[in-house]
Amino acid sequence: xxxxxxxxxxxxxxxxxxxxxxxxxxxxxxxxxxxxxxxxxxxxxxxxxxxxxxxxxxxxxxxxxxxxxxxxxxxxxxxxxxxxxxxxxxxxxxxxxxxxxxxxxxxxxxxxxxxxxxxxxxxxxxxxxxxxxxxxxxxxxxxxxxxxxxxxxxxxxxxxxxxxxxxxxxxxxxxxxxxxxxxxxxxxxxxxxxxxxxxxxxxxxxxxxxxxxxxxxxxxxxxxxxxxxxxxxxxxxxxxxxxxxxxxxxxxxxxxxxxxxxxxxxxxxxxxxxxxxxxxxxxxxxxxxxxxxxxxxxxxxxxxxxxxxxxxxxxxxxxx
Amino acid sequence: xxxxxxxxxxxxxxxxxxxxxxxxxxxxxxxxxxxxxxxxxxxxxxxxxxxxxxxxxxxxxxxxxxxxxxxxxxxxxxxxxxxxxxxxxxxxxxxxxxxxxxxxxxxxxxxxxxxxxxxxxxxxxxxxxxxxxxxxxxxxxxxxxxxxxxxxxxxxxxxxxxxxxxxxxxxxxxxxxxxxxxxxxxxxxxxxxxxxxxxxxxxxxxxxxxxxxxxxxxxxxxxxxxxxxxxxxxxxxxxxxxxxxxx
Numbered sequence: 001x002x003x004x005x006x007x008x009x010x011x012x013x014x015x016x017x018x019x020x021x022x023x024x025x026x027x028x029x030x031x032x033x034x035x036x037x038x039x040x041x042x043x044x045x046x047x048x049x050x051x052x053x054x055x056x057x058x059x060x061x062x063x064x065x066x067x068x069x070x071x072x073x074x075x076x077x078x079x080x081x082x083x084x085x086x087x088x089x090x091x092x093x094x095x096x097x098x099x100x101x102x103x104x105x106x107x108x109x110x111x112x113x114x115x116x117x118x119x120x121x122x123x124x125x126x127x128x129x130x131x132x133x134x135x136x137x138x139x140x141x142x143x144x145x146x147x148x149x150x151x152x153x154x155x156x157x158x159x160x161x162x163x164x165x166x167x168x169x170x171x172x173x174x175x176x177x178x179x180x181x182x183x184x185x186x187x188x189x190x191x192x193x194x195x196x197x198x199x200x201x202x203x204x205x206x207x208x209x210x211x212x213x214x215x216x217x218x219x220x221x222x223x224x225x226x227x228x229x230x231x232x233x234x235x236x237x238x239x240x241x242x243x244x245x246x247x248x249x250x251x252x253x254x255x256x257x258x259x260x261x262x263x264x265x266x267x268x269x270x271x272x273x274x275x276x277x278x279x280x281x282x283x284x285x286x287x288x289x290x291x292x293x294x295x296x297x298x299x300x301x302x303x304x305x306x307x308x309x310x311x312x313x314x315x316x317x318x319x320x
Numbered sequence: 321x322x323x324x325x326x327x328x329x330x331x332x333x334x335x336x337x338x339x340x341x342x343x344x345x346x347x348x349x350x351x352x353x354x355x356x357x358x359x360x361x362x363x364x365x366x367x368x369x370x371x372x373x374x375x376x377x378x379x380x381x382x383x384x385x386x387x388x389x390x391x392x393x394x395x396x397x398x399x400x401x402x403x404x405x406x407x408x409x410x411x412x413x414x415x416x417x418x419x420x421x422x423x424x425x426x427x428x429x430x431x432x433x434x435x436x437x438x439x440x441x442x443x444x445x446x447x448x449x450x451x452x453x454x455x456x457x458x459x460x461x462x463x464x465x466x467x468x469x470x471x472x473x474x475x476x477x478x479x480x481x482x483x484x485x486x487x488x489x490x491x492x493x494x495x496x497x498x499x500x501x502x503x504x505x506x507x508x509x510x511x512x513x514x515x516x517x518x519x520x521x522x523x524x525x526x527x528x529x530x531x532x533x534x535x536x537x538x539x540x541x542x543x544x545x546x547x548x549x550x551x552x553x554x555x556x557x558x559x560x561x562x563x564x565x566x567x
Contacts, residue, residue: 009567010567011567012567045406048410049409049410050406050409050410050565051565051566051567052565052566069414070412070413070414071412073410073411073412074412076410078407078410080403080406080407080410081403082403084402084403084404084406084407085402085404085407086333086337086402086404087402088337088340088341089333089336089337089340093333093336097329097332097333098411100325100329101326101329101330101411101412101413102411102412103322103325103412129340142407145407
């Protein structure tokens, strides 16, 4: 549905988006991750046709955004960053306007407005002026605008920004549900959101794609992915470290927690250790040494760790 | 057909926006009070002993100088400030449709304010037997004049997200368009500049072109002048908006 090729955007001498290519098919939810100023919003603005790219092509459906902007925009629903709204209108007035612009009239318009009002839980504020709404309601109003024409492509810039945990959960559920039939791109800073709602994630840093894969694949890139955690009661930390370090598949042993009664140790695998092999060896060692095992599990790796290792915070200076 | 529908939807939204806030009512009341004050107190409507609306239309270029930018200053600066421009221009419309729709809405609003001055016409009709042709012609000129100013405000509002800056810029440009053909200024110019130069500068002025309407002369060149001002300003608006988006 969305095909982006060699997309580049320069603002004067500053390159905001540098040669990005990706595609999103129907039934996919693509999460955009990246530090602030990485080029997420700029990319989305180009895909929605708000700003023209400096180079590269964007296709939405069968339309090129640069050549057939109107046709391409028809297929897209867009929730911009900070959910901008015409504050002098009522929720109903605003949604009717959005529906009209999308070419809906009469019964169809009414139906579309009520459908998205229902999806976004806006019944209570339908005839309230937008400038009296709380942030959560404003966000949902803008969200309702984006889905009013049941678009095939949905693009959302930080859709859960500023919502409370319950609302965040609602929005994620909604995204996942709609993702079954649409092509969705959304950006976020919240990594758990990626695991909760995305089928695929792209990490962007300083205008470039630095990682692209399913949330599980990305987690594999983490340092702790595949490490084994064991809790051993009554074993001194030094002994545990030494013995575990002798396992051939172990690269490094780290003591996580040391108490009088037990020790919690993390064993990192060698580079090419098959799944489960290290766990078996640790277990075998424990049996041989007659250690009592209180806990043994394989770590999945954490997205925030991956995120930190492959992106640079904007506080570090760029090294040329 | 589609384009017309889009323009209509945008204009409708803009107009409801005006009336949802007190701005519209405050504007209309102030406009009517000021026109009344200038016509009857300053313009000496009764002392003229003349069944015409000369005293009424005479003040329009000056009144509009402040009132029209007050209506037009928010057109695009507000969209930029709130970020709704991103919403509007990612909808399946062209930026032309958005510009024209918003412009027409505020022009229509000014037209409404002007229609509400009908008691002046009633008064003059009651007191004497005025030439209705001249009055209608004056109104046509006034509408065009408002449209010209408004299109300039539209352009200046696309330059900035600050409404105050937009207002001041717009007043300055409109003031220039008045002064270029205002008799005291042209007389001053005549003292040192060649006649052809004075004439061509004056031709850029709204005064020169509005004058004919007041006298009841409906000249296609004057109509064309205002339409060109509107066309040029709206075109500039589209260029400015595009360059903002391109970064």
